[in-house]
Amino acid sequence: xxxxxxxxxxxxxxxxxxxxxxxxxxxxxxxxxxxxxxxxxxxxxxxxxxxxxxxxxxxxxxxxxxxxxxxxxxxxxxxxxxxxxxxxxxxxxxxxxxxxxxxxxxxxxxxxxxxxxxxxxxxxxxxxxxxxxxxxxxxxxxxxxxxxxxxxxxxxxxxxxxxxxxxxxxxxxxxxxxxxxxxxxxxxxxxxxxxxxxxxxxxxxxxxxxxxxxxxxxxxxxxxxxxxxxxxxxxxxxxxxxxxxxxxxxxxxxxxxxxxxxxxxxxxxxxxxxxxxxxxxxxxxxxxxxxxxxxxxxxxxxxxxxxxxxxxxxxxxxxxxxxxxxxxxxxxxxxxxxxxxxxxxxxxxxxxxxxxxxxxxxxxxxxxxxxxxxxxxxxxxxxxxxxxxxxx
Numbered sequence: 001x002x003x004x005x006x007x008x009x010x011x012x013x014x015x016x017x018x019x020x021x022x023x024x025x026x027x028x029x030x031x032x033x034x035x036x037x038x039x040x041x042x043x044x045x046x047x048x049x050x051x052x053x054x055x056x057x058x059x060x061x062x063x064x065x066x067x068x069x070x071x072x073x074x075x076x077x078x079x080x081x082x083x084x085x086x087x088x089x090x091x092x093x094x095x096x097x098x099x100x101x102x103x104x105x106x107x108x109x110x111x112x113x114x115x116x117x118x119x120x121x122x123x124x125x126x127x128x129x130x131x132x133x134x135x136x137x138x139x140x141x142x143x144x145x146x147x148x149x150x151x152x153x154x155x156x157x158x159x160x161x162x163x164x165x166x167x168x169x170x171x172x173x174x175x176x177x178x179x180x181x182x183x184x185x186x187x188x189x190x191x192x193x194x195x196x197x198x199x200x201x202x203x204x205x206x207x208x209x210x211x212x213x214x215x216x217x218x219x220x221x222x223x224x225x226x227x228x229x230x231x232x233x234x235x236x237x238x239x240x241x242x243x244x245x246x247x248x249x250x251x252x253x254x255x256x257x258x259x260x261x262x263x264x265x266x267x268x269x270x271x272x273x274x275x276x277x278x279x280x281x282x283x284x285x286x287x288x289x290x291x292x293x294x295x296x297x298x299x300x301x302x303x304x305x306x307x308x309x310x311x312x313x314x315x316x317x318x319x320x321x322x323x324x325x326x327x328x329x330x331x332x333x334x335x336x337x338x339x340x341x342x343x344x345x346x347x348x349x350x351x352x353x354x355x356x357x358x359x360x361x362x363x364x365x366x367x368x369x370x371x372x373x374x375x376x377x378x379x380x381x382x383x384x385x386x387x388x389x390x391x392x
Contacts, residue, residue, distance in 0.1 A: 096337075096344040100137075114138070114147055115155040122160075123184065124366045128193045130160070130171060131354065131366045134185040136346060136373070140173050149173060149185070175201075175208070175354075176293060180312075183210075183351030183368040197356070201293070205357035210288040210298060211277075211370075213348040213377060215331060216308035217284050221276040225301040228267035229294050238322055242315065243296045245304050270294040272301045281334045281381045283311065287352070298349070311377070312347040335380050350374055 121133030134140070140149045153171040161169045171187040174197045188194045200206045230246040233239060246267035249258040271291040278285045288298050296316070303309035303316040309325065310316075317325040324343040332339060350371065356364040370378075378384070 096341070096346070100344055100346075108146060111147060111152040111155050114149075115152040115159055118149070118152065118156050119159050123368060124364065125160070128189055129174075129197075129356070129364070130187040130189065131364075132185050132187065133368055134177055134182055134351070136182040136371065137179060139179040140177055140185070153187070174198075175206070177351060178296075178349070180347035181210075181349045181351055182371050182374075184208075184354040184366055185351070186354060186356075200357055204291070207353075207355040208290065208351065209353040210290070211350045211352040211374075212286050212288055212298065212302065213311040213374075213381070213383070214284050214286055214302055214306075214308040215282065215311055215325075215327060216306075217279045217282075218274065218276055218286065218306045218308050221279075223274060225270075225272045225274065225305045227270060227301065227305055228263065229270045229297060229300055230264055230267040231295070234320055236321060240322060242319075243294075243300045244319075245300065268292075268294045270297045270301065272298055272305075274301075274306075277385045278383045280383055282328055282330045283334075283381050283383065284308070285378065285383045285385060310348060312345040314343065331381075334382075335377070346373060348374060348377060 117135060118132050121135075122130060123133060124131040134149065138147070138149060142148045142150055150173060153173070157169045157171045169189060171189060172191065172194050174186045174188050174194055177183075177185055186197070188197060197206065228246045228248065229243050231241055232244045233241050246264045247261070248263055249260055251257075252259050269292055273289040273291065275287045276284050277287055286302075288302075290297055299310055299313050299316050303313060304319065312325065314323070314325050317323075324339075325345070326339065327335075327337075327342060332342075335345075337345070351368060353365070353367050355366075358364060
């Protein structure tokens with residue numbers, strides 16, 4: 001009886017297999033089913049095995065994508081739009097990012113690293129003074145809480161003294177340099193030398209020349225700006241303080257001539273000599289020689305006195321608000337920048353030359369080389385100068 005049931009059951013199963021084979025065609029193995037082509041009627045893609053997906057991922061890693069080419073869609077991915085590979089940044093954007101990263105690194109590194117950087121940049125030294133090349137973006141004084149020039153001077157002094165354990169040498173900053181200014185930095189080896197240098201400054205025996213790139217062309221091309229400066233509050237949603245002009249003369253009501261006005265007691269005398277070295281592309285390379293020491297003197301005289309702000313001066317390009325500097329389309333095109341990225345453009349002020357009157361010896365005359373970002377900007381704007389030993 002049992003044998004009869006087995007025969008009947010086997011016959012019933014063989015009948016079903018025959019029916020299914022007529023409907024679905026010949027049977028496939030598991031590996032053959034996964035590698036079969038998609039059904040032409042439904043258009044559905046068969047699922048790949050894990051080993052096939054792994055091979056595709058490995059192939060994508062070893063084959064770098066071409067710039068501007070769409071990525072190869074992965075198997076089983078959704079029908080969402082594929083984003084194109086963004087174009088590479090321009091040369092000027094790369095320089096701005098490199099400079100920003102470099103300045104931040106100098107403020108956050110160990111003091112020994114910054115001291116070694118200053119040691120490599122020494123331009124002149126004797127028994128009284130040391131003149132080094134100050135990097136961009138590093139403050140001289142300890143006002144920002146990060147690494148500053150003053151905080152690493154004991155380490156620098158020890159390095160210059162041969163790393164002696166018992167060393168009484170010291171270095172003291174003398175002349176003011178802003179955080180965004182790069183170039184010649186004067187350091188004194190004793191407090192007596194500091195007092196001597198201050199007396200030289202009072203007697204106009206210290207000559208400092210700065211190179212700046214400005215937006216615009218001053219008229220006349222050479223002259224003296226003698227306008228006092230005062231610090232004032234700028235009202236608005238973001239109230240802040242700025243240095244501003246406090247002129248002693250104003251245009252008369254008739255427009256013919258000027259009349260003298262009473263000087264503000266809080267204003268400070270400020271005198272700056274300027275000379276245009278070259279101009280083009282809507283910008284100029286100018287040599288400045290400040291005859292007084294007032295906070296932001298050169299920046300205020302350029303932006304408000306000559307209406308030619310320094311390139312990268314986001315503070316004084318607008319008199320009544322805080323906003324990134326707005327550049328003409330022509331200048332943006334030469335620099336290869338967009339207005340939305342202009343906030344990263346550095347201040348183009350270089351302490352180019354320093355001359356100290358000597359007592360028993362010749363005058364000390366030191367010239368600082370142009371930093372990389374300054375040279376590249378001059379090349380972009382096609383600005384040159386006649387100093388043969390420092391031709392770009």
